[in-house]
Amino acid sequence: MTPLESYFPLAVVFALALVLGLALVGLAALLGPRRPSRVKEAPFECGSDPVGDARGRFGVKFYVIALLFVVFDIEAVFIYPWAVQVRELGWNGFATMAVFAATLVAGLAYVWKKGALDWE
Amino acid sequence: MTISANWYLLLAAVLFCFGLVGVVSRRNILVVFMCVELMLNAANLTFLTFARQQGTMNGHAIAFFVIAVAAAEAAVGLAIVIAVFRTRGTLWMDEVSTLKN
Amino acid sequence: MPTVSSQDVLALAPVAILALGGIALLLSEVFLTSGKRGYQAFLTVLFAATAGLTAFGATPGKVFAGQATADAFSAFVTITVSFGLALAALVSASWLDARGAERGEFYALSLFAASGMSLLGMASDLLVAFVAIEIMSLSTYALAAWMRRGKKPAEAAFKYFILGAFSSALLLYGTSLVFGATGSTLLSDVARGPLQAGGSALLSAGLVLVAAGLAFKVAAVPFHVWTPDVYEGAPTPVTAFMAAGVKTAAFAILARTVLAAYAATGGAADSAFPRVLAVLALLTMLVGNLFAVPQRSVKRMLAYSSIAHAGYLLLGVLAAGLPAVRERALSGVLFYLASYTASAIGAFAVVGALESNGQPGDEPADAWDLERLAGLSRRRPLLAFAMTVFMLSLAGVPPTAGFVAKLLVFQAAVGAQYLALAVVGVLTSALGAYYYLRVVVYMYMRPAAEGEPAGVTSPVLSVALAVAVAAVVVLGIGSEPVASLARAAAAVVR
Numbered sequence: 001m002t003p004l005e006s007y008f009p010l011a012v013v014f015a016l017a018l019v020l021g022l023a024l025v026g027l028a029a030l031l032g033p034r035r036p037s038r039v040k041e042a043p044f045e046c047g048s049d050p051v052g053d054a055r056g057r058f059g060v061k062f063y064v065i066a067l068l069f070v071v072f073d074i075e076a077v078f079i080y081p082w083a084v085q086v087r088e089l090g091w092n093g094f095a096t097m098a099v100f101a102a103t104l105v106a107g108l109a110y111v112w113k114k115g116a117l118d119w120e
Numbered sequence: 121m122t123i124s125a126n127w128y129l130l131l132a133a134v135l136f137c138f139g140l141v142g143v144v145s146r147r148n149i150l151v152v153f154m155c156v157e158l159m160l161n162a163a164n165l166t167f168l169t170f171a172r173q174q175g176t177m178n179g180h181a182i183a184f185f186v187i188a189v190a191a192a193e194a195a196v197g198l199a200i201v202i203a204v205f206r207t208r209g210t211l212w213m214d215e216v217s218t219l220k221n
Numbered sequence: 222m223p224t225v226s227s228q229d230v231l232a233l234a235p236v237a238i239l240a241l242g243g244i245a246l247l248l249s250e251v252f253l254t255s256g257k258r259g260y261q262a263f264l265t266v267l268f269a270a271t272a273g274l275t276a277f278g279a280t281p282g283k284v285f286a287g288q289a290t291a292d293a294f295s296a297f298v299t300i301t302v303s304f305g306l307a308l309a310a311l312v313s314a315s316w317l318d319a320r321g322a323e324r325g326e327f328y329a330l331s332l333f334a335a336s337g338m339s340l341l342g343m344a345s346d347l348l349v350a351f352v353a354i355e356i357m358s359l360s361t362y363a364l365a366a367w368m369r370r371g372k373k374p375a376e377a378a379f380k381y382f383i384l385g386a387f388s389s390a391l392l393l394y395g396t397s398l399v400f401g402a403t404g405s406t407l408l409s410d411v412a413r414g415p416l417q418a419g420g421s422a423l424l425s426a427g428l429v430l431v432a433a434g435l436a437f438k439v440a441a442v443p444f445h446v447w448t449p450d451v452y453e454g455a456p457t458p459v460t461a462f463m464a465a466g467v468k469t470a471a472f473a474i475l476a477r478t479v480l481a482a483y484a485a486t487g488g489a490a491d492s493a494f495p496r497v498l499a500v501l502a503l504l505t506m507l508v509g510n511l512f513a514v515p516q517r518s519v520k521r522m523l524a525y526s527s528i529a530h531a532g533y534l535l536l537g538v539l540a541a542g543l544p545a546v547r548e549r550a551l552s553g554v555l556f557y558l559a560s561y562t563a564s565a566i567g568a569f570a571v572v573g574a575l576e577s578n579g580q581p582g583d584e585p586a587d588a589w590d591l592e593r594l595a596g597l598s599r600r601r602p603l604l605a606f607a608m609t610v611f612m613l614s615l616a617g618v619p620p621t622a623g624f625v626a627k628l629l630v631f632q633a634a635v636g637a638q639y640l641a642l643a644v645v646g647v648l649t650s651a652l653g654a655y656y657y658l659r660v661v662v663y664m665y666m667r668p669a670a671e672g673e674p675a676g677v678t679s680p681v682l683s684v685a686l687a688v689a690v691a692a693v694v695v696l697g698i699g700s701e702p703v704a705s706l707a708r709a710a711a712a713v714v715r
Contacts, residue, residue, distance in 0.1 A: 092225055103244070156383070218376060
């Protein structure tokens, strides 16, 4: 069995889901009664009355946290392959990674002391 | 049935062209920014495809570097976008043009 | 198993010193809260000097299995960059202090940028070049946005960022195609040509994209559109550092890449590569000089002039394609970069000293108008003298550094049979003399406008200007020591 053939059952499930979904929506549209009213056409917001525009602005604090997260998070792509091979890479690899991590720690110390992590 | 490497290369080339056209033609700063990221990922896909084709690990390692650089670039870029938005109140390129001949 | 050896660490010492200096300044900003920040510029100068000296004494060798090379060429680039960094740090100290905007982060970013530039001088692998370019560029984007409350710096940083990121993406995609064709990103492997017979089209496409990405960084026409806006909008000391440092580093890697590309596409004589480069050089010389003429703003004029200088430098890189004149051409390019570093940083420093410091980042459009220089010889005779020296050097008038630099590059171009381009170079230089000397005319022959402020004075700025003037004159009169260094540096590049 080639790799693609092993996905055949999955394709069947997808096809069934598609057919079933289309059939149910189509039947409902075909058979169901239609009595639109103002309340029914209001945008649904978890049962409560809709408040304001959906495109509200986020506080800039969120962006700062997000930026910091992205930068620090991505460094895992270097740490992960090293962690997998840690015994083979030995002390030389450990020293290299220690320098890398120390750089990150310096960055963290700066960010922390600068107050970028304080929410208030 | 396996998919030939050329299709991946073609996909990457198409992605790269989307990004290229987007940078040149789109006028919203964030969309332009995303198009640049698309171009970087097209390069990544090309590296990985060639690495698989040649059976070496180099291309895979390169992809890691590109991802890390792209993240740093995104951080600096978004910070600059925020600075532009604060001074101008807009993210449309045409309205950000005080510097002209 | 590839390991990091002590030799690798030693060879990378200049880069490491600059990067560690950046981290140290970053931490000093948050942990030493004395309020006084004068020490930061001096620390930066200290780190730059240490890095330069380390590069001078470094033993040549390959780093990380040939991905980077420590040789006389990289040492020359590192020394030039460190010199530029030290000058720019002193200029920045006075400029930022006058605006109450001096922070450790500024110097940290400058040091990080310089470490990227230094690494770029060593890079002999396209991936290392990409990473180094990004270290340099990301720092300079942030520096351009330093006065982020102002409209102009934010806009300049944004334009610089978008086009810079775009050019990096071109470079990277080109690298991926080169990787596909040659199975490696090492320039020494790339120079051997494609792995399979059919790979040459892929390789050429990749190399063209790489060259286009680098052409953005050196501001070659038609990839120059960002330059005037970014140079005008960025804080003036940052512009000085960008003009000198980024140009030096980008030309270093461009030279190495172009030489590999020549080799890969079958020698200089019968490939399209030199022809494309010749067109770029021609356009860059013409457009840079022609657009500089009508500029009233001295800062914008200097931006266009930096494009023009990129054209002369491209001419040198083009001539280096011919093995017979390679050494002469490359040494000319290196000497030119050193001379331009001193002259451009000095010129921008004078511009920065004269601009209004009321609302940083929101200077009126005429903040750098020629009129502000009128009568400077009477108000500030020494400043006017310094500016005159820089203008003469940029114009290429003897006995300044700029003259020797142009002479070396044009001689190499003639030696490589690019006669027409050399003539265009000389003619456009003559045109350049017009707009450079116009500045001198304004300073010495026009009466000062009423109530024109005298501008900033500070001891550090005086030191920086004195050093820059001395460098320009020494490089012009006694050019031999530096020229021989440049020749030694050029000799090691294959």
